Amino acid sequence: MSESRKFYVYGLFVVVGIIFLFRLLYLQVLDNTYETASNSIRAIPDVPMRGQVYDRNGKLIVFNTLVYDLYVTPSKVRVADTLALCNLFKITRPKFDSLMQAARTFSYRKPSLFLRQLSKQEFARIQDALVDYPGFDYQKSSIRTYSAPTLAHALGYVSEISKKQLDDQDYPYYRQGDLVGQSGLEKFYEEQLRGRRGVRYVMQDVNGVAKGAWKDGEMDTVAMAGQNLYTSIDLDLQQYVDSLMLHKAGAVVAIEPSSGEVIAITSAPSYDPALFATRDFSKNYTALQKNPYRPLYNRAVMGSYRPGSTFKTVQALVAMQEGVIGPGSVFSHAGAPMKCHGHGALSGVNSAIQWSCNPYFYHVFRRMIYANAEKNAFKASSIGLKKWHEYTEKFGFGQKLGVDLPSEAKGVLPSVEYYDKRIGKNQWRFGQIYSLSIGEGELLITPLKLANLAATIANRGWFKVPHLVKGVGKNNNPLPEYNEKHETGVARYYYEPVVNGMEMAVVRGTVARGAMIPGIQMCGKTGTSQNKKGKDHSIFIAFAPKDNPKIAIAVFVENAGFGGFAAAPVASLAIERYLNGHVQRKAYEQEWKNKNFLQNVILPRSQQPKPKNVAPTPLKPEATIVHQTAPKSTAVPAP
Template sequence: MIENRKYIIIGVFCLIGLVYLSRLFYLQILDDSYSLESSSNSIKRVIEIPYRGQIYDRNGKLIVYNSPVYDLYVTPKKVSIPDTLAFCRLVGLEQTEFDSIMNHAKAYSYVKPSLFLRQLSKEDFARIQDALVDYQGFEHVTSSMRTYPAHTMANTLGYVAEVSKEQLEAQETPYYRQGDYIGRSGLEKQYESVLRGQRGIKFVMQNVRGVVKGSWKNGAFDSLAVAGKNLHTGIDVEIQQYADTLMQNKVGSVVAIEPSTGQILCMVSAPTYDPNILSSRHFSKSYAQLAKNPYKPLINRPIMASYRPGSTFKLIQALVAMQDGAVMPSSIFSHAGVPMKCHCYRSGRLNISGAVQYSCNPYFYHVFRRLLYNNAERNTFKASATGLQHWHDMVSKFGIGQKLGIDLPGELKGSLPDADYYNRMYGENHWKFSTVYSLSIGEGELLINPLKMANVAAIIANRGWYYTPHIVSGIGKAGEGIDPKYVEKHEVGINPQYFEHVIEGMQGAVEHGTVTAAATIPDIVICGKTGTSQNKKGKDHSIFVAFAPRENPKIAIAVFVENAGWGGIAAASVASLVIEKYIKRQVFDHALDKKVKEANYLPAITPPQKPAPKKIEPPRKDSVAKPLMVKATPPQPTAPATAEAKSSIASRPAPTSEN
C-alpha cells in the first residue's frame, strides 16, 4: 500500500514537471511575444495613423481631403542634444519655445513619446530628416492635415484639433494618445468614429543610433492602418459658395433643403471664415483671433442662433387653425378691436390666402384667438390654458420647440411656450389670451433657428410631411450607411387640401404681395413668406422662407439677415438668387446680384471709450510760499466728457449671437 502511494506521488511530480517543461518550450521556442518585449532596445514599435475619410458634395466634388504631413515626437528620457541652439535653428524654434515643449513632454511622461512638433510639410521634413539622426530621443510619424479646397462651410464641416487631457481621461476604450487629432466640431465631430479609421502598428529593426534597418520578422506582427470611411453629402458646393458671396458683409444664415429627401443643399453661417486656417500648425493663434471677432464667426447660426420667427410663423398658424376647424379657408375678419397694426389696409376683405399674401396681423390675431377658444368653456383662464396646450401640441409636430435631430452637434431646440410655461411665469390663473396674443404673429416667447424654418418650407412644399434634415447622404458609398432615422417620413397631421390655400397666398406674396418685385424670377413659380423679427437691441431682422417651383418642388429655403429690416427686401432677394442659381445653374438678374453682394448690414461695433484723463491744475503763484496751508481738491472729469463716455458705452450693440 505504501509502495503504491510512492509511485502515485512520483507520477504527480513527473506530470507537473512535464507541464512546466511544455510551457517553457512554448514560451521560449514557439511564442515570439516575449522575444518582442525583450528586443525593445533593437525593435521599434511604430504607430501608423490612418488617413481620415474624405468628404464629397452631391456631385462628387471633394470638399475635404488629406494632405500628408509629418509629426515629430520626443521621448524625454532618450533625448541627447549636444547643441541646443543648433537644434533649435534646425527645427525653427526659439529657445523659450523648445524649453516649454520639453517641460510639457516631461510633465506628461518621462519615458513615453509625446508630440514635439506637428504638421511638418514634406519639404520641411526632408530638410531635417538626415540631421535628426544626430539627436536621440526624436522620432517622426506620418500624419495628415485636413485641406478644404472649396474654402467654404467652415461651421458645418467643423475642424480637427489635438485631443484634450479631459478627452483622454474620459475614454472608455483607450484609443487616443497625447498629440492625436480628434474632430472637435461640425461633421468632423459628429462622424468622428467613422472618419478616423483604425490605426496600425509596424515593428522595425533599428541600430544603436536609431537608424531603421528594415521590417522585423517580415512584418509578421504588423497590423495595417485602415483609412476612415468617406462621407457623401447632399451639399451642392457650387450653390454653397454662391450663397456665401451673397452673405458677405452680413450677419445671418441661409439654409436650403431638398424637400423630397431632407438633404441639405447649402448651409451658410455668416460671417464665415476659411476652414483651412484652423487646419494648420498655427491653430491656437487662428482660433483665438476668430474667438475675439465681435461678429462671432465660430457660432453655427443655422442651428445655434435663436430668433423670433415673426410673420413666417403665420404659415403654421393658418394650417393649424384650418385643421382644428377654428377657421375656414374663406373666413374673413375685421381689423376692429385688434391691439396690433396692419400694413395691408384691406380690413374685412381678406380670406386666409389673402391674409398670408399681405401678412395681415389683425387677421392672425383673430385666428389665434379662435384657436385658443375653439369649443372651449367660458372660463377665460381654463379656455386659454386648454386651448394653448392643444395649439402647442399641434405646432410641435412641425418641429418647433424641439431638436429636429440634424447630424450636427450643438443644435438648439428653441422655445414653444405652453400653459405650464405661463403658469410658472405669471402664476396659475394669472394669465389669459391678452397675455399671449403676440404669439399669433410669431413674436413673444417663441424662438426658432433658421434650420427649423427651412424645414417648415419643406413641409409645405411636400403638403404635410418631411424627412429629418441631414447633411450626410452616404457613408462609405453614396446612399448607404446613414442612420435610418433620416429616411423615416414624418407627418404633421394637417389635411393636404389646406396646404393649397396657404401655398396660394405664398405665391401671391412673391408675385404681388410683400416681396420686392426684384425678387421674382421669370419661368420659376416661387412660393414664399416674409417675416420681420423684432429685435430690442438694434434694427429688426429680415426673414424669408420659400420653396420652388410650386409643383414638384426642388428646393426649400430660409434666409435670415440680421439688422436688415423688412423681410421682403434683404432676405427675399438672397433667397431668390439662390433659388435661381440652383434650378437654372446660373443667375440672369445681374443687377440684383450686384445689389445684394454690395449691401452691407453689419452692425457697427463701437469700441469702449476710455474716460477722459484727469486734468491736473498747476499750483497758483500765491500758494507756492505756503504750500502746507493750501488744501488741494483732486480735479474731477468734466460733465460733458463723462456723459459722452456713458452714452458711448450704452449705445454699443450686443453680440449678434444673442439677437
C-alpha cells in the same frame, strides 16, 4: 528519509522543472506578447487617412495632405548641442525648453508630440539628422485640405485630442497627440471618418536604430482609411450663397424638399476652414474667438430667433385642421391690439398670408385658444394652448430635428408648463400670450427649422429630417433615420390656400418686386423678427417651383429691417441660381452682393472698433475723399 519520500520530493522537483520549461517555451516561442513588449521590438502605430468629403455632384470638398509629426521620448533624449538642434528644427531655445517640459509632464518614458505637421520639404531637411538625436522619432500623418474657403461651420475641424477626451474614452483608441473631429461633420461622423489604426513592429538595436521589420512584417496590421462622406451640398450654390452673405450677419439654409437633403448652409460671418488646418491653430482660433461679430458661432443651427410673420403659415394650417376657421374665413381689424400693413379687403386665408395681416392672425390664434368656449378664461387658455402646442410641435418646433451636425439648438415652443412656471398656474391667459399669433413673444426657432417649415409646406404636410450627408462610404447611403417621413397631422388640402397666399405674397404682396424670378413660380413668406438692439432681423422662407418643388429655403439677415426688403432678394437669387444654373438679374445680383448690414450691428462698447490715430495725408487741391458706405435702405411695407 525513506525511499518513498525521496521519490515524492524528486518527483515534485521534476514536475516544477517541467512547468517552468513549458512556461519558457510558451513565452519565448508561442506567445508573441513577450517579444513585442521587449526593448528590441518597437510598435509603431500606423495612423489611417481620414475619409474625404464630396459634394452632391462628386466634387471634392475636403481631402488629405501628407505631413509628418515629430515625437519625443524624454528618457531617451541625448542632445550634445541644443543650439544646433534648435537650428535644425527652426525653433528658439525657449520654445525647445517649453516643449520638452510639456513632454516630461506628460510622461518621462512614453513618446509625446513635439512638432506637428512638418511638410515633405521640412521633413526631408531633418530626416537624415534625426539618427544623431536619440529620443526623437516621427510618424506620418495628414492634414485636412480644402478645395474652397467655404462651409467652415458645416464641415467643422479636427484638432489634437484633449486630456479630458482621452480620459473619457469608452474604448482606448486614441493616444496623446491624435487628431479628432471637434465640430461639424468632422465630429458627427468621427467614427466613420477616422478609419482603423494599424501597427508596425520594428526591430531596433540598443541605440534605438531601426534594423528592419520584425518577423518580416508577419504581425503588422494595415491601417484602414476612413469612409468617405458624400454630402448633399451643391458646392457651386454654396459658394454663391456665401457671396450673397458677405458683409452681413445671419444664415441661409436650402433644402431639397422631397429628400430633406441640405443643398446649401451658410452662417455669416464665416471664415476659411483652412485656418484650423495649420500649426497656427491656436493663434487663428483665438483671433476668431475675439472677433465681435462671432464668426465661430454657427447661426444656421444654433441661432435662436423669433420667426416673426413666417410663423403665420403654421397658425393658419393648425387653425384650419382644428376647424376653428375655414379657408375663406375673414376677420375685421376691430379688437386687435396690433396694427396692420395698409392692405385692401381680405378674402380668406390666402389673402391674409399674401398681405401678412397681423389682426387676422390675432383673431385666428384667439379663436384657437378659446375654441372650447370655457367660461373660465384661465382654464380655457390652458386647454387651448395645449392643443395648439401638440399640433405645432409636429412641425419640428421646440425640439431638435436631429440634423447630422452637433450643437443643434432646440429653440423655444411655449407650453402650458412653460407659462405655469414663469407666471403661475391658473395665473395667465390669452391676453398675456397673444404675441405668439404673429411669431413673436417667447417663441424661438433656428434658421434650419424655418427651412424645414418651407420644405414641409412645399411637400404639403410632411418632411424628412434635414441632413447634409447622403452617403457614408458610398453614395446614396444615408443613415436610416434620414429616410423616415414625418407627418404634421394637417390634411393636404389645407395647404393649398397657404401655398396660394405665399405665391401672391411674391407676385403682389409683402415681397419686394425685384425679388420676383423671371419664369419661376416662387412661393414665399416674409417675416420681421423684433430686436431690442438695433434694427429688426429680416426673414424670408420660400420654395420653388410651386408644383413639384426642387428647393426650399430660409434666409435670416440680422439688423436689416423688413423681411421683404433684405432676406427675400437673397433667397430669390439663390433659387434662380440653383434652378437655372445662372442668374439673369445681374444688376440686382451685384446690388445685393454689395449690401452691407454689418454696420447696423450694435456691438458692446468694449468691442466697438477704436478710431485709429493716423496723421492725415496731404491732398492735392482737386482731390476728393470718397467714403464707402452701404446704400441707405428704402422702407418697404412688410411684416
